[in-house]
Amino acid sequence: MLDQGARRAILEAVDSLREWEVETLSRLVRCPSTLGNEAAALNEMARIYEALGLSPQRVPVEPDRLRDHPGFSPPLIPYAGRDNVVAIHRPRAVAGRSLALQGHVDVVPEGAADMWETPPYEPAIRNGRIYGRGAGDMKAGIVSYCAAFEAFRLAGLQPAAEVQLQAVIEEECSGNGALATMLALPKPEAVIIPEPGPGVEALYTAEVGVVWAWVTVSGRPAHVRDMQAGLNAIEAASIIAAAFKAYEAEMNRAERIHPAFHGNNHPVNVNLGTIEGGEWNSSVATRCRIGLRVGVMLGYTAAETKRDVERIVEQAKQHERLRGALVKLEFKGFMADPCLFDTEAEIVQLARRSHAEATGGTLRDYPATGLTDGRFFQLYQGTPVACFGPDAVDIHGIDENVRLDSMHNITRTIALAMAAWCGVEKR
Numbered sequence: 391m392l393d394q395g396a397r398r399a400i401l402e403a404v405d406s407l408r409e410w411e412v413e414t415l416s417r418l419v420r421c422p423s424t425l426g427n428e429a430a431a432l433n434e435m436a437r438i439y440e441a442l443g444l445s446p447q448r449v450p451v452e453p454d455r456l457r458d459h460p461g462f463s464p465p466l467i468p469y470a471g472r473d474n475v476v477a478i479h480r481p482r483a484v485a486g487r488s489l490a491l492q493g494h495v496d497v498v499p500e501g502a503a504d505m506w507e508t509p510p511y512e513p514a515i516r517n518g519r520i521y522g523r524g525a526g527d528m529k530a531g532i533v534s535y536c537a538a539f540e541a542f543r544l545a546g547l548q549p550a551a552e553v554q555l556q557a558v559i560e561e562e563c564s565g566n567g568a569l570a571t572m573l574a575l576p577k578p579e580a581v582i583i584p585e586p587g588p589g590v591e592a593l594y595t596a597e598v599g600v601v602w603a604w605v606t607v608s609g610r611p612a613h614v615r616d617m618q619a620g621l622n623a624i625e626a627a628s629i630i631a632a633a634f635k636a637y638e639a640e641m642n643r644a645e646r647i648h649p650a651f652h653g654n655n656h657p658v659n660v661n662l663g664t665i666e667g668g669e670w671n672s673s674v675a676t677r678c679r680i681g682l683r684v685g686v687m688l689g690y691t692a693a694e695t696k697r698d699v700e701r702i703v704e705q706a707k708q709h710e711r712l713r714g715a716l717v718k719l720e721f722k723g724f725m726a727d728p729c730l731f732d733t734e735a736e737i738v739q740l741a742r743r744s745h746a747e748a749t750g751g752t753l754r755d756y757p758a759t760g761l762t763d764g765r766f767f768q769l770y771q772g773t774p775v776a777c778f779g780p781d782a783v784d785i786h787g788i789d790e791n792v793r794l795d796s797m798h799n800i801t802r803t804i805a806l807a808m809a810a811w812c813g814v815e816k817r
Contacts, residue, residue: 486813494561526782531584586782599686620674
């Protein structure tokens with residue numbers, strides 16, 4: 391049981407950090423940390439950890455050491471200059487249980503920047519919400535766990551157990567940053583990952599897996615005046631993409647849906663995410679490359695889904711309009727299995743109680759049709775994970791934002807959970 395004096399001191403310290411939270415989140419949002427451009431955000435995290443009185447360390451992602459791990463995904467780009475950043479608090483005397491606080495600094499591209507009400511990397515506050523790419527997913531969560539740790543310092547306390555603070559890359563495309571960091575550090579007794587809720591403060595109960603596939607079609611170029619003599623690679627690639635619609639419908643049949651996702655009538659999504667092709671409006675396109683994201687339901691695996699993708703592409707190649715086309719299939723990025731979180735785990739129950747105590751509210755159960763880095767700890771390390779976070783809206787979309795009061799609620803929740811899990815001691 392947490393001493394009431396310590397509890398009060400920690401919560402008062404948390405409440406004094408509201409302005410710090412906004413300023414820190416704003417600095418992180420100003421870092422356009424898309425794939426390959428994470429350095430500014432990682433450097434900012436190192437400065438934050440130093441300000442918390444910790445010594446930041448860099449953890450590289452080394453594919454040659456990871457590729458045989460079942461959680462590894464084929465990388466999209468090299469990892470030089472993109473090391474994860476961690477810091478470890480160690481108590482004077484261990485009296486509690488160890489904990490990892492983890493979050494990803496990478497963000498997805500902003501899309502059409504001219505469609506944003508305010509520029510995506512210039513944080514703006516409107517109606518109690520802060521707008522900007524990555525504000526919700528998941529820089530607000532990172533700020534919450536840092537603020538929770540700082541509140542201990544302000545209260546003259548510190549966790550009475552080891553606490554790992556982890557800032558990782560590539561949650562949005564592979565998870566290799568989380569995998570490398572998990573394997574490089576001592577196994578904690580529990581993990582908290584403050585990923586955003588879908589417009590509510592939510593607790594992740596399950597998540598789908600994801601496979602990324604890339605199909606490159608090479609056709610036969612021709613002048614448009616004689617287009618029948620050519621083979622249009624863009625049209626051919628579109629035929630292959632369309633072939634996945636029947637598969638998507640099949641994977642969402644009621645008998646295929648795991649009980650954890652009951653109530654969601656379309657949890658498995660296949661997305662045509664990118665298309666690149668053609669050379670000239672008056673030329674039959676020579677080459678086209680499409681990128682697909684294929685969801686994986688619980689009870690199925692990424693490896694099985696990979697085989698399904700191979701089969702669908704092979705069958706699509708037999709279409710009469712692809713005769714003579716060269717089709718290349720690659721798998722880069724996510725090769726991620728789905729995950730069912732242990733919601734009976736003590737850290738999860740503690741998160742629920744801490745949230746109720748800190749806010750008077752309830753974390754809503756959320757079976758996610760996307761994924762998080764939580765799967766690594768649950769599936770491959772056997773470490774219980776409490777994945778919960780603030781009310782965020784339009785993540786991956788236009789005008790992404792997070793409610794500031796909700797971010798503060800999550801800070802209060804993490805602070806109480808950390809105090810109860812780790813115990814406290816005087817600084």
